[in-house]
Amino acid sequence: MEFAELIKTPRVDGVVLHRPFMPTVEGTLCLTGHHLILSSRQDNTEELWLLHANIDSIEKRFIGSLGTIIVKCKDLRVIQLDIPGMEECLNIASSIEALSTLDSVSLMYPFFYRPLFEVIEDGWQLFVPEEAFKDLESMTDEWRLSEVNKDFSVCPSYPSLLTVPKDIDDESLCKAASFRHGGRFPVLSYYHKKNGMVMMRAAQPLTGTNGRRCKEDEKLINATLCAGKRGYIIDTRTVAVAQQAKARGGGFEQEANYPQWRRIHKAVERSNVLQESLIKLVEACNDQSHSMDRWLSKLEASNWQSNVKEILTTACLAAQCIDREGASVLVHGTEGTDSTLQVTSLAQIILDPACRTIRGFEVLIEREWLQAGHPFQQRCAQSAYSNGKPRSEAPVFLLFLDCVWQILRQFPCSFQFNENFLIMLFEHAYASQFGTFLGNSVAERLKLLLSQKTVSLWSWVNRPQELERFLNPLYEPNNLVIWPSVAPQSLLLWEGVFLRWNRSSKCLDEANQEMVHIIEYNKELQNKVNSLRRQLAQLETEDGPLQTP
């Protein structure tokens, strides 16, 4: 096994672990193919099990023969290991570096992980396109399931089954695909049951500088409009950026060719800018200077909160067009795999109460992120402590989760899940024992045989024992469309992620427990009262004919 070659020193004794807000632990450090383990071999102290894949970067320094390794994790935690012996320290450091940057996906931990729990419900079957289509068919007959992308040749980043307008044949789809970036022709993203309006998503049209057009593309999206109605195209880029895209063969829909559509440009940042934003934000959160001015100006300069606001605003706009204006919407940016998905998935959370349940949210992630071809592997290769040249990593999914958290804060009774659920998803997107977030597209995942060789995250999450941690005690289902406020005063910094390791969670945990306790006690009393009431009623009927009040 090649892991052994990478592990120069498998274990060192007398290593001291420092973590913020926790007592230091002295113990034995062990390196395995996938984990960094620190064990104190005392019964009551916690061991540290850290996935190599979770390590974003390391720093080492020496004072005499005592070496120190600072490990910075993708979940934003920073820990310090004091290792006696310079050679051991250097060996450990270089092993960690090698093991945390393995290139081959098939060497990742999910391929080696064997669950210690019984898989009751296979998470790989959580979302079945055919079944989802059956639901759609029960509401409308204007759509069909196309197999045009069966072998992923029309669009490598799309799944094999796609929902398209009934009247558009596969040949037209192929032509429309050749007119869209990466072959991502317009497909159905969401059907709004209340008024029959739809949201579609695509990539940018390849109009180029000479204003190419494609009749099939026009026909395809017009087929989604009711007679006499107009729709909105939401381009997540600013007009200037969209104009510039023309020079590289991209572009946007010209009014002349799409007279029934009204185009709106928004300013959702591209992924490389987002990565920069995350790095700056985390740096601001870890700043030890204790100066208020510095904190606020760094927070502002990171632009993270602006990004949250922009994405959320765009999603609200899409939802507003559908629900309030009664219009159908097409959303796209450049590639249609990042900002587009942020907007379409958030709009669904606003519009569709089903997406606010745990299962519904899981399905949303399967459908709008995994199946829709968000390149998780590339985007989550590095997190905020990456110091190498940025390649294609970007916190696109984290920003989406942040936006969901913002809505959750504003509607604390409308979500079945709690903040921990979102944090868990963030962690697993970046490093996991499960195969769910491996690969960049359905095609890649099939090739990796993920569903046979790895366990799905959902198989684990959906077990009742695990679910309990993720339930929101205040949840009460409602059918409302929930319109969040996007004012700066209403958007908060997501402390649960960004300040998680810089604060003690004791008081907040206590508050959460108390909340659960209040509600459970209430339910318990209700049950008691109801049963006593029944008892009394029974006594009464036994005693004689019932007198109806």
Place this chain on the structure above:
Amino acid sequence: MSCTEVWWSEMEHIKMPKVENVRLVDRSSSRRTQVGTLYLTATHTIFVGKGSEDRSELWVLHSLVCNVLKHKASQSGYPLLIHCKNFQVIQFIIPQESDCHNVYISLSRLSRPEKYEELYCFSFNPNVDKAERGHSWDFLDLKAEYSRMGLPDKLWHVTAINREYRVCDTYPADLFVPKSVTLPVIIGSSKFRSRGRFPTLSYYCKENHATICRSSQPLSGFSARCLEDEQMLQAIMKSNPGSRFMYVVDTRPKLNAMANRAAGKGYENEDNYCNIKFQFIGIENIHVMRNSQQKLIEVSTLRSPSMGEFLTGLENSDWLRHIKSIMEAAVFISKAVAEEGVSVLVHCSDGWDRTAQVCSVASVLLDPYYRTLKGLMVLIEKDWISFGHKFSHRCGHLDGEAKEVSPVIDQFLECVWQLMKQFPCYFEYNEKFLISIHDHVYSCHYGNFICNSQKERKDLCIKEKTHSIWPHLWENKLDFTNPLFKPDQSQNQGLLRPRTAPYCFKYWRRLYNRFDRELHPRQSELDCLMTVKEETQQLEEELALYEQKLAVLDKERAKALYMQKGVLESKQTLWSLPLDTSLANTPQDYIGGFIGGAPNVFTLQQGERENAELCLFGDKPKSSDADNSDQESGVADFSSHSSGEESLPSEDSVKDPDSDETGPNRE
């Protein structure tokens, strides 16, 4: 001058008692306005909406008006902007210029009373008799508070020296000093302190005998010293037998304190006082704080700011930096007392602004009692009201020196709020309590926060002529209770150790954007939990009743009980419904007027849209909407449970049909 005379004289200021066809502009969206009639009374500005169905009312106390501005005429009329001290901003558009001017002149005068007698508390006349009024002033008893602290004891006693307010006219009549100091020492010390505010006890920790004492700055200049003052400090130090030194904390920036020396004031010279450790803590003065809050208010009232504008504005206001500095001072003092067992003397210049802030925040950190409803009232009564925080000047109750106005008490309340955010289970009260206190500090509705000192209040016969706020707040304590409060734990959790990293300080949206309803969470965790708790209590009572009845097993009783069944069944899910579902279904302006403003074939007309919203979630449920029928019944149920703020006089200044807070318009 009797109240009626005052009332008549105020009527003279009203040049225009009534204006028709005034538009009230919704600040979240200038396209939404409401037409109605504007009335000016001796005490309130009242706007009554004209709509046949939505007869909403807006009441604004004149004493809450901070300033009135006329804006440039628009095509629809003459805008009048009213900024209130509780951060409400109201915009009217008045059709006629002369009317607008008259309202402007009247309001400008009415909102700046020249005499105490003009204040609302002197004309506010709830239906209570004289005895009850007197009783309301006895609700809080500072003597009881000192004895709760363990005073008097063998080392501390009350001095009668200031009974007639002769030694210090801004101090209360009863003051605690070390038993060992003689009257000449007190008098000598008081002569050596600004305004005669000699060192006296503010908080006593009976477990370790450490104290927080307060005073004003010494008149030390560059070299002056005062033997009696030195003896006074020595006595304070010695009254804490376990300690070998005491801290003297000057809450001013060192530079300010040094500048004061040139004026014959200054700070304690460590060489002259035995065993003191002197410490500067740089909290800025009232002028800096006033400007800072002004900037903060400007930021909070920006119309659809970008994130960058907001954060930059927040930073430039320096407001959170000031809050942090007050908190840090309080943390220093509370640790000195609780952890080191060392007494602390706190002063600033006059000892009634920064000193009051720091002593009271430190007390909240030290003593769980001040984290209870009653305790916070007592603390404000003691450290702020009795010790002569100049409420009239700082809050601008009367027309006067603008430079005296400063949000000193706002900062205290905000520090408590920041602590509540860090310690959600350790406070008996919730943020509504703080906001309500803030409201009453400025509203002049009750007499508590009138005048600048105890002596002034006595001279004005405040207790005979006005009512006290405290019993009123106490009666509404259900609304002010934090559902997460865990009393037992809190008692054990003596000293709070808050974190003071910059990111621990938040912008207080509920205060500064209090009236911008669309900015707040549409469902409130707090309200939800409060309702659950209330229901739980009912269930407990019902359960006890059932158990009792079952035990007796009386046939007739069982029958009678059966008749009552269903009362609770119908309420079972009432808590789960958010108060603000009406808002949930109102999208914001996400594109800056693009959709509504554009000529678009399928855009709803404004009126239609609002109607649609009203039908869906307003007061008139339409059964045709199957999807929402559940919610509607929920809302209706909920209103019977709606928060009791309706009974709070100042809260009824907003009467808006779709408000979740007010009672009268709900069924």
